[in-house]
Amino acid sequence: MVWKTLLQHCISQPAAPRRQDPAAVAALRQRLAAAGHEKLGRSLAIRHVAAGSCNGCELELRATQNLIYDLTQYGLSFTPSPRHADVLLITGVAGDNMIAAARQAREAMADPVLVLAMGDCAVDGGVFKGSPAIAGGAEAIMPVDLFVPGCPPAPAQIIEGLLALLEVNDILPARPVRGPR
Amino acid sequence: MKLLSAQDWQAYPGKFIALWTDAQFAYALYQPAELVATPLVEGAYPALRHKGAAWFQRLAYDSHGHNAIGAADTRPAIEHFRSADGTAPWPEFASPGGEGVHQVAVGPIHAAIIEPGHFRFSLRGEEVLKLEARLGYSHKGTLALMRGKSPRLAARFAARISGDATVAHSIAFAHAAEAALGMTPPPRAVYLRAIMAELERLANHGSDVGMIAGDAGFSFLDARFALHREALCEAARVAFGHRLMMDMVIPGGVAGDTSSGGATAILAALLALESELPSLTRVFEDYASLQDRVVGTGIVSPALAAAYAAGGFTGRAAGQNHDARVSPGYAPYEHFGLEVPVEQDGDVVARIRIRLAEMTESIRLIRDMLANLPDTVIAIAPPSGSGSGLGVAESFRGPVWHWLRIEAGTISDVFVADASTLQWPLVEFAAATGILADFPLINKSINASYSGVDL
Structure with a gap:
């Protein structure tokens, strides 16, 4: 099997590099400039919260970590703790039963924080829009910086959105350096 | 009735x-x-x-x-008694008595990229004495949204009851609508549905087996199976236009035919998986450190599986031979002589072995179906009739049932039973046969859906 794998490496071609979505970058830049958002570190840690999804978005979000997409190569990784996270990534409709938990996760994160709503449900409730059991999208329960629509968005689209976060983060003003205490 | x-x-x-x-x-x-x-x-x-x-x-x-x-269990299912600010009181979680017994609370937000739910473990040291799952966090009011819509419109909700089983739920919903309205979908649609359903089964079985190994610190299998899942999803996109094949199955048929090149893409993904599956199985069976984590872990006894009439690989790993593709059975499986594997031990490794065996069978089924694809139309329009009907399909995790009542072309009532509903209690029992550190393996090995029961 080792030889077969080596052979595959010899004949396989590198994939085309992925680029951020320009429209998403422009919208995000405008929003963050208006908010006076400060620069985060160079690599971003993501805390994912499923707030009433059908689990389709989770499947594609997990796929961004596979050998083809390899999210980590861009300096993006998932973290279990909101305390360590720079990005709050929300999937699902923001169901009423998840509002409190999603807000708690946001409050547990150290500012500045980027909030990303992934999938049609998190954008505006998707097909479930108008259900009395849901808030109807992440923006209904907290301010959102970037939307990645799709039902579910494919891994490449998710990465385009996340790369937009990196792109904009690069040009944000750095946090003022504090003197010694 | x-x-x-x-x-x-x-x-x-x-x-x-x-x-x-x-x-x-x-x-x-x-x-x-x-x-x-x-x-x-x-x-x-x-x-x-x-x-x-x-x-x-x-x-x-x-x-x-x-x-x-006279019900013994009157705890709320999806009702969380929220106050106006969205917060909800915690229910009482009863603990078994005894010295040193303490509780560990996990969720609703979990560490991994998965759905929300709350687990309350009662522990003595590392030993799990009791697990109580509090669900309902994914409640979206899906059934209420389906009422008052035509079957074709409501199919979009059926496809989102549990995203990992979107094809199976769509098939069960279509079966129910077709039974209610007395329609027979064209043969080509029936075959294409089954091909999609088997692709979905393959993708889920493979990635779950990989993730169980990954939870035991064995990331090689996780990486390889995730790669095969990716190949299958991409083949599905080429063939049907959607990586999860969502909204492809509709009452009366399927929404689109396979693209030119679709069959080739599917067959290539199958060949890649088939040629590596024996060596991946050998790796899984040969490494003592991995076997140590999965053998005898999370036992669901045959008696327990029978008491809950558990379907899917959870039941089949514990002596139950039920598979909805055989009984009650639905087209086109009667033409392909389905083999239903059964194990007796009911532990994590038995569930994995069932899933590996089912993968081989699904590869064969897809090839046979693609080779015998009937040349007919792919859909007929549902008539604006009335009636009620039951529909079933075997999702990767077990049978999913849909019941519909249609009045003058509009759904007046609907119910959906995902296989997970009978499997969540088994997760609770299986967790209490081991230690807390084994729970991720046990939970993943059953992989009950949250969205599928929260509705």
Whole structure:
């Protein structure tokens, strides 16, 4: 099997590099400039919260970590703790039963924080829009910086959105350096 | 449907699948596809003693206020009693007594990229004495949204009951609508549905086996199986236009034919998986450190699996030979002689072995179906009729049932029973046969859906 794998490496071609979505970058830049958002570190840690999804978005979000997409190569990784996270990534409709938990996760994160709503449900409730059991999208329960629509968005689209976060983060003003205490 | 008196309703024998209520009746479904009902009296009905009935009775109370008289378990199912600011009080989680017993709370937000749910473990040291799952966090009001819509419109909700089983749920929903309206989908659509369903099974079985190994610190299998899942999803995109094949199955047929090049893409992904599957299986079986984590872990005994009439690989790993593709059975599987693997041990490794065996079988089925694809139209329009119907499909995790009542082309009532409903109690039992550190393996090995039961 080792030889077969080596052979595959010899004949396989590198994939085309992925680029951020320009429209998403422009919208995000405008929003963050208006908010006076400060620069985060160079690599971003993501805390994912499923707030009433059908689990389709989770499947594609997990796929961004596979050998083809390899999210980590861009300096993006998932973290279990909101305390360590720079990005709050929300999937699902923001169901009423998840509002409190999603807000708690946001409050547990150290500012500045980027909030990303992934999938049609998190954008505006998707097909479930108008259900009395849901808030109807992440923006209904907290301010959102970037939307990645799709039902579910494919891994490449998710990465385009996340790369937009990196792109904009690069040009944000750095946090003022504090003197010694 | 058989209408029963209260006594006969309670005494009805058989393997219980699901229970639900509408404005007039309480319905119960038994294997292989027997539907019985009893009239509601002042919004109440006699509770059933079947183990699996508890969640359904709790759900019927939370969604319609219908009381199951004499029910032992009256905890809320999806109702969290939120106050205006969105916060909700924690329910009482009873702990078994004894010195040193303490509780560990996990969720609703979990560490991994998965759905929300709360687990309350009662522990003595590392040993899990009891697990109580509090669900309902994914509740979206799906069933209410389906009422008042045409079957074609409501199919979009059926496809989103559990995203990992979107094809199976769409097929079960289409079966129910077709039974209610007396339609027969064209043969080509029936074959394309089954091809999609088997692709979905392959993708999920593979990635779950990989993730269980990954949870045991064995990331090689996780990486390889995730790669095969990716190849299958991409083949599905080429063939059907969507990586998860969502919204492809509709009442009356399928929404689109395979693209040119679709069959080639699917066959290439199958070949890649088939050629690596034996060596991946060998790696799984050969590494003592991995086997140590999965053998004898998270046991669901055959008696327990029988008491809950558990379907899918969870049941088949514990001596139950039920598969909805065979019994009650649906087209086109009768032409392909399905082999249903069965194991007896009911532990994590037994569930994995069943899934590996089913993968081989799914590869064969897809090839046979692609080679024999009938040349007909792919869909017929549903007539604007009335009627009620049951539909079933075997998702990767077990049978999913849809029940519909259609009046003049519009859905007036609907119920959906995902296989997970009978499997969540088994997750609770299986967790209490091991230590806390084994729970991720046990949970993943059963992989009950949250969205599928929260509805």
